[in-house]
Amino acid sequence: MMYQRPKGTNDILPGESEKWQFIEETARLLFRDYQYREVRTPIFEHYEVISRSVGDTTDIVSKEMYDFYDKGDRHVTLRPEGTAPVVRAFVENKLYGPEYPKPFKAFYMGPMFRYERPQKGRLRQFHQIGVEAFGSSNPATDVESMAMALDFFKQLGIQEVRLVINSLGDKETRTAYRQALIDYLEPHFAELSEDSQRRLHENPLRVLDSKDKRDKQFVAEAPSILDYLSEASRTHFEAVKEMLTALAIPFEVDSNMVRGLDYYTHTIFEIMSDAPGMGAQATICAGGRYDHLVEELGGVETPAFGFAMGIERLLLTLESEGITLPALNDLDAYVVGLGEATNVESLKLLQAIRNFGFSADRDFMNRKAKAQFKSADKEGAKLVLTIGENELAEGVVNIKGMASREEKAFPLAEVYSRFDEIYDEMTTVMFDE
Numbered sequence: 001m002m003y004q005r006p007k008g009t010n011d012i013l014p015g016e017s018e019k020w021q022f023i024e025e026t027a028r029l030l031f032r033d034y035q036y037r038e039v040r041t042p043i044f045e046h047y048e049v050i051s052r053s054v055g056d057t058t059d060i061v062s063k064e065m066y067d068f069y070d071k072g073d074r075h076v077t078l079r080p081e082g083t084a085p086v087v088r089a090f091v092e093n094k095l096y097g098p099e100y101p102k103p104f105k106a107f108y109m110g111p112m113f114r115y116e117r118p119q120k121g122r123l124r125q126f127h128q129i130g131v132e133a134f135g136s137s138n139p140a141t142d143v144e145s146m147a148m149a150l151d152f153f154k155q156l157g158i159q160e161v162r163l164v165i166n167s168l169g170d171k172e173t174r175t176a177y178r179q180a181l182i183d184y185l186e187p188h189f190a191e192l193s194e195d196s197q198r199r200l201h202e203n204p205l206r207v208l209d210s211k212d213k214r215d216k217q218f219v220a221e222a223p224s225i226l227d228y229l230s231e232a233s234r235t236h237f238e239a240v241k242e243m244l245t246a247l248a249i250p251f252e253v254d255s256n257m258v259r260g261l262d263y264y265t266h267t268i269f270e271i272m273s274d275a276p277g278m279g280a281q282a283t284i285c286a287g288g289r290y291d292h293l294v295e296e297l298g299g300v301e302t303p304a305f306g307f308a309m310g311i312e313r314l315l316l317t318l319e320s321e322g323i324t325l326p327a328l329n330d331l332d333a334y335v336v337g338l339g340e341a342t343n344v345e346s347l348k349l350l351q352a353i354r355n356f357g358f359s360a361d362r363d364f365m366n367r368k369a370k371a372q373f374k375s376a377d378k379e380g381a382k383l384v385l386t387i388g389e390n391e392l393a394e395g396v397v398n399i400k401g402m403a404s405r406e407e408k409a410f411p412l413a414e415v416y417s418r419f420d421e422i423y424d425e426m427t428t429v430m431f432d433e
């Protein structure tokens with residue numbers, strides 16, 4: 001019996017995993033510059049943490065949860081997103097305490113799970129890199145966060161991106177807009193999808209986020225939430241736009257954008273890839289402000305802002321833009337051992353080189369000399385050390401710099417005592433004037 005991976009999941013294999021490492025490393029370095037610190041939450045959470053945060057009427061909670069009852073009859077779920085778990089951790093671990101900086105800035109990366117219809121850029125286990133900033137209601141936090149996301153894409157060499165923003169306002173805004181939206185949609189009730197009919201009175205904003213054609217035809221003409229912004233919400237949104245402009249960051253406003261999660265307030269945004277072939281999965285980063293979620297999960301009122309990006313979609317974008325990430329698997333040295341008698345010594349050499357902090361490899365398959373040199377070449381070794389039975393008897397090893405093509409015999413004892421110097425000597429290419 002041969003098994004296949006579960007539908008909507010991927011094995012990330014060598015050749016591909018290096019790209020993941022590069023993306024994750026780039027994120028870690030950049031986030032450190034912005035003073036975000038890593039938080040790692042469990043892969044599963046109490047069901048209620050997610051349902052209360054993301055919202056019962058959202059697609060995520062109503063259709064896409066990997067939830068189950070454990071052996072202790074607890075209702076748990078694999079996490080479908082990262083914000084609710086981080087907020088739960090923020091409240092539980094009192095990260096608002098005096099020993100923590102304000103705003104408290106956290107980032108996370110890891111797998112998320114949603115029972116969706118798998119397609120290009122849409123998986124059941126996918127991966128997000130996300131950030132959250134707690135404690136600041138300053139619009140500068142919104143803009144710093146969006147600028148950081150754009151910085152990240154720039155560092156990866158991604159060019160064809162577009163920042164789209166909107167405001168969902170505060171509670172006052174939502175109450176006014178909710179009624180306007182119901183009034184607008186009610187006459188079309190019969191033409192809406194079943195989902196939207198069900199949600200119209202419970203959560204009419206969800207209709208705007210529907211991917212169903214029957215609903216989409218009404219979205220374009222729907223009243224704009226921006227016409228219902230309260231004074232405070234308008235001021236906040238104006239400040240965000242002003243700061244984006246001050247930083248020379250281009251943006252578009254899309255008043256129909258509402259996002260698929262209920263917790264957002266004020267600024268929301270998406271970064272879309274315009275690279276060809278992204279189709280309906282062109283949103284590579286999404287987020288916004290969520291000023292009431294901390295309270296909702298039992299904490300004290302704390303304004304917050306965050307975003308998440310999908311690594312799989314990021315990789316599709318890189319591919320589509322023809323960007324190759326730098327390879328991280330350089331090989332410093334390859335030890336060629338000729339003859340059974342050198343098996344021990346070449347292992348010792350290999351380990352000694354590694355102990356000097358260099359990467360090294362050798363043959364383990366009893367290959368012939370020619371095949372070993374070919375491997376060294378294929379792996380891009382900068383230095384090739386060759387030891388045969390004669391060298392072993394004389395206590396020497398031949399070392400060749402692959403760039404300089406220079407070759408020299410060194411006493412084994414020297415390799416063991418000062419390989420770092422030998423490496424520098426043999427990898428430096430001298431040019432004659």
Ligand code: ATP
Binds near residue numbers: 116121123286
């Ligand atoms: P969509 O509208 O595409 O379903 P969403 O609104 O559900 O996205 P969020 O929950 O805001 O997305 O997640 C943030 C990002 O995570 C998305 O912009 C996308 O890049 C990525 N993402 C979300 N769901 C998936 C998935 N099933 N597979 C791969 N990536 C995903």
Ligand code: MG
Binds near residue numbers: 059260
């Ligand atoms: Mg979705």
